[in-house]
Amino acid sequence: MPIRKLSWAKRIAEMPRYRLTLEFDGGGFVGWQFQPNGLSVQEVVETAIERLCGQPQPRIMSAGRTDAGVHALGMVAHADIGRDMTDARLMGALNFHLRPHPVVVRDVARVTDDFDARRSCLQRHYIYRIVNRVPPPALDLGRVWHVATPLDLPAMQTAAALLQGHHDFESFRSAHCQSKVSEKTLERLTVTQAAGDEVHIHASARSFLHNQVRILTGTLVDVGKGRWTPDDVVRALAARDRQAAGPTAPAGGLYFLSADYPQDA
């Protein structure tokens, strides 16, 4: 066994590295990251690579470790895969082995060994979908947050502009957040009206705190309902206390949209 391990370690070091772009429905998963108590997106993708290559315990790293129920349209991950085939064939083979899970490889690109989906990431983009109408959604159940109270969009936009930029987001992270620092730069936080009674919140940053987008969304929705003024949001930010901010919006409305890398320029 140690000999076989060594042999694999050597083979993995020589394997070409790939950048994978993934779309998944997070509804049935315990989240991105491997957990012993349920099926994760990571486990599903690693199992597909293992089936394809016979490579024991392949490891993938991703730009974001999304929570249970959070979806992705363009999650980026990297993996070292020891199969000599074109990018297009590799994508097809991975998608074959990913079935029947609602996880799909949307794009495959050969990258240099210094590409790291987590560490090299320059910016992460999320979108949060709210359906703002009295009747609940029938087709998008578990894919949107249903808010029946009419939302005051201009007030939400004013509050979002106040939250954008470099701040200490201590009030906007979960108690489980493991980040040593709570200062982050929100490059974008915008609220827009979309088709079909939808309100979209776009959030972009180099990195986010745990639950940050969902707490920002919950707080902005409280502003939209008229419970809070935009000034209350500034006070919540200054309080440096999770209790001072709004509720955590449900996971099902959140989508990891895309991630930017130096190589994209």
Place this chain on the structure above:
Amino acid sequence: MPIRKLSWAKRIAEMPRYRLTLEFDGGGFVGWQFQPNGLSVQEVVETAIERLCGQPQPRIMSAGRTDAGVHALGMVAHADIGRDMTDARLMGALNFHLRPHPVVVRDVARVTDDFDARRSCLQRHYIYRIVNRVPPPALDLGRVWHVATPLDLPAMQTAAALLQGHHDFESFRSAHCQSKVSEKTLERLTVTQAAGDEVHIHASARSFLHNQVRILTGTLVDVGKGRWTPDDVVRALAARDRQAAGPTAPAGGLYFLSADYPQDA
């Protein structure tokens, strides 16, 4: 029992009539129409009315009788409902009783007794969603038709223009179609590129033959793949034979969008 029946018949005749606009995920249903071998959308809505009013065997009529797996964003139906409440309250109560089914009343409006969702309908609008990319959809599984071959949109648009208008659509209806006539006027048949690698086909007509939109879609996709020329479509139309047209597109990509009535003007 006959006395009770008579009493209900009289009460139904006096009941106010409502126009209901429904959204539903057709994936788990045998279709719109009641069938003894499985759950239909009609049964689910009628059961909700029965629960709300205690009214035995309430009957609803709809603009369209969609097949199993076909969805709706704005199906129109009418029902006589014997509960004295505002439209908003009635919508809330019906949605409460529709749970947990993926069927939602999006709008309720009191109408005169001569409103008939089926007979008064001036025009029915459908949209067919195709995802045209190599990787299969993860989030929209069962909600779109996945076509991996790149589609030639201009060719599809040319063919659609040739199919638009008044024609004998004998080649474009299923063997189970019960309509006595096969001549119909397609007021609109357009093919457009949409966001997220989607191609949308819009179809509008006063009425459609059974499977007509799905066979039109299957034929247009054959044109998009380069298997057929737009002229082949004209020949298929002239053949007056189901075998001459393309395949029936899957149910899951089709949505009943809306219905127009004289009262809307």
